[in-house]
Amino acid sequence: MNTIWAPWRMDYVTQPKGNVCVFCTAPNNGDPFILKKEKTCFAIMNRFPYTAGHCMVAPYRHIGDINAIDEEEYFAIMTLVRTMVRAVRSAMNPHGFNIGCNMGSVAGAGIADHLHIHIVPRWNGDTNFMPVLGDVHIISEHIEKTKNKILRNLE
Ligand SMILES: [Zn+2]
Numbered sequence: 001m002n003t004i005w006a007p008w009r010m011d012y013v014t015q016p017k018g019n020v021c022v023f024c025t026a027p028n029n030g031d032p033f034i035l036k037k038e039k040t041c042f043a044i045m046n047r048f049p050y051t052a053g054h055c056m057v058a059p060y061r062h063i064g065d066i067n068a069i070d071e072e073e074y075f076a077i078m079t080l081v082r083t084m085v086r087a088v089r090s091a092m093n094p095h096g097f098n099i100g101c102n103m104g105s106v107a108g109a110g111i112a113d114h115l116h117i118h119i120v121p122r123w124n125g126d127t128n129f130m131p132v133l134g135d136v137h138i139i140s141e142h143i144e145k146t147k148n149k150i151l152r153n154l155e
Pocket of ligand 1: 022
């Protein structure tokens with residue numbers, strides 16, 4: 001085992017109690033972890049990141065299937081993913097990224113009904129001791145500090 005790419009666990013942890021969808025509520029309730037709002041989608045920090053700088057891009061609409069988003073949303077989401085990659089790269093100098101989504105509960109999506117793309121910066125050697133520690137996340141920087149760094153590098 002040599003991977004820390006397991007965003008389903010993060011979804012599970014971040015899933016709110018009850019039936020409230022965090023991706024529906026966060027953009028409208030002044031959530032401090034919102035990084036950028038566009039017309040049809042937004043970017044938000046993951047509160048329980050696997051690496052520092054882990055953020056997500058989601059449409060405002062409560063849609064779970066990538067084929068249910070329209071052309072405008074699709075283009076806006078992918079454009080915002082690229083914008084976030086540039087910002088995180090400038091802010092944190094990662095060596096690479098994991099970018100992707102889990103569609104459906106069987107694929108590991110904790111919040112399966114609301115599509116979201118994970119953007120996880122990676123550094124050489126960041127998995128070296130993770131298997132030993134299991135579910136323990138190693139984050140070397142406070143999320144507020146990371147957020148502010150990304151915001152300063154966001155276009
Ligand atoms: Zn939703």
